[in-house]
Amino acid sequence: NAGVTQTPKFQVLKTGQSMTLQCAQDMNHEYMSWYRQDPGMGLRLIHYSVGAGITDQGEVPNGYNVSRSTTEDFPLRLLSAAPSQTSVYFCASSPGGYSNQPQHFGDGTRLSIL
Amino acid sequence: EDKVVQSPLSLVVHEGDTVTLNCSYEVTNFRSLLWYKQEKKAPTFLFMLTSSGIEKKSGRLSSILDKKELFSILNITATQTGDSAVYLCAEGSQGGSEKLVFGKGTKLTVNP
Numbered sequence: 001n002a003g004v005t006q007t008p009k010f011q012v013l014k015t016g017q018s019m020t021l022q023c024a025q026d027m028n029h030e031y032m033s034w035y036r037q038d039p040g041m042g043l044r045l046i047h048y049s050v051g052a053g054i055t056d057q058g059e060v061p062n063g064y065n066v067s068r069s070t071t072e073d074f075p076l077r078l079l080s081a082a083p084s085q086t087s088v089y090f091c092a093s094s095p096g097g098y099s100n101q102p103q104h105f106g107d108g109t110r111l112s113i114l
Numbered sequence: 115e116d117k118v119v120q121s122p123l124s125l126v127v128h129e130g131d132t133v134t135l136n137c138s139y140e141v142t143n144f145r146s147l148l149w150y151k152q153e154k155k156a157p158t159f160l161f162m163l164t165s166s167g168i169e170k171k172s173g174r175l176s177s178i179l180d181k182k183e184l185f186s187i188l189n190i191t192a193t194q195t196g197d198s199a200v201y202l203c204a205e206g207s208q209g210g211s212e213k214l215v216f217g218k219g220t221k222l223t224v225n226p
Contacts, residue, residue, distance in 0.1 A: 004156075031212050042118075042202065042216040043157070050212070058213070090156065094211055100164060102148055102211045105156040 003027065004106035006091050012112045013081045021076040021109050023091030031096030032074040033103065036060065036087040043090065049074055050096055081113045118205050120217035127193055128225050135188040135220045137203030146206035147179050147186045148214065153199045160188070160201075162211060193224045 007022045025032065033048035035058075045058030049068040063085060065077040074093075078085060088110050092103040121136045139147060146164045150157035161170040163179035163186060170177050176189045190197055200221050204214040 033212070033214075035214075035216075040218060042218045043204075043214070044216070045213060048213065059215075096212065100146070100162070100211070102159045102162045103214065104159060105150075107155045 004091055004093055004104055006089075006106035006109050008109060009107065010110050012114065013078075014114050015081060015083060017081050018077070018079050019081065021078075021089055021091075021111070023074045023076065023106060024072050025074075025091075025093040026072065027093065027095075027104075028071060029093035029095050030071065031103070032068065032091065032093045033058070034064070034066065034074070034076045035090045035092065036085075037090060037108075038087050046076065046089075078111075083113045085111065086113045087111060117215050118203055118217040120201075120203050120220050122220060123218065124221040124223070126223045126225065129193060129195060131193050131224075132189065132191045133193060133222060135190075135201050135203075135222070136185060137187070137217055138185040139203075139205040141184055143207040144205060145208060146211050148204045148206060148211055149177055149186070149188050150202040150204065151199045152202055152219070157202055190222075193222075195224050195226055198222060198224045 004025045030051045034046040035043040037043045047066040049055045090108045091106045094103040095101045117140045119138045149160040161177040168179040174191045179186045200219040202219045204216045
């Protein structure tokens with residue numbers, strides 16, 4: 001049981017480049033979300049999805065796109081990377097609905113934008 | 115203004131000490147209050163407190179939720195060096211534990 005798997009673990013980009021951070025879960029969870037963690041800021045919600053085909057914005061969505069075509073996958077796209085997007089990105093999932101089950105996190109992707 | 119406030123931001127103790135970590139939250143759309151432990155990588159789940167479950171205990175760790183005063187505490191007794199980590203508190207405002215708003219965390223260092 002792999003849980004929540006994020007790839008890549010590390011990435012360095014140049015300003016203006018685009019890339020996709022991958023997130024996959026094998027627990028048949030309906031709810032998936034993306035957070036970024038910056039020093040002294042805690043984790044902040046970027047986007048989330050309550051099921052396949054349904055996504056919504058979190059607290060800091062600007063500069064990021066998401067889609068949810070399957071239950072298992074929830075990729076995060078940076079369309080034109082900026083140095084302010086240098087951060088550690090975490091994906092999380094939970095059964096969703098009113099299951100009262102906690103979110104479980106992947107190991108994160110450390111992203112540096114030069 | 116931060117919705118979830120943790121204190122202290124950092125704490126250094128000796129093995130065997132008991133520590134209390136604090137977390138205050140807002141009541142708007144409150145669904146749950148969660149505690150996570152973060153070492154080098156992913157936050158790992160500790161406790162989830164809701165209106166129907168305001169006390170949790172697991173080994174040396176315990177947590178309570180005060181719905182009247184809008185805060186939660188995480189207690190760790192007989193601390194060990196392996197307890198050294200950042201402890202994160204988060205408020206869930208949708209469904210069970212969705213749309214989490216995190217505090218900045220408390221960095222706990224346990225010295226031998």
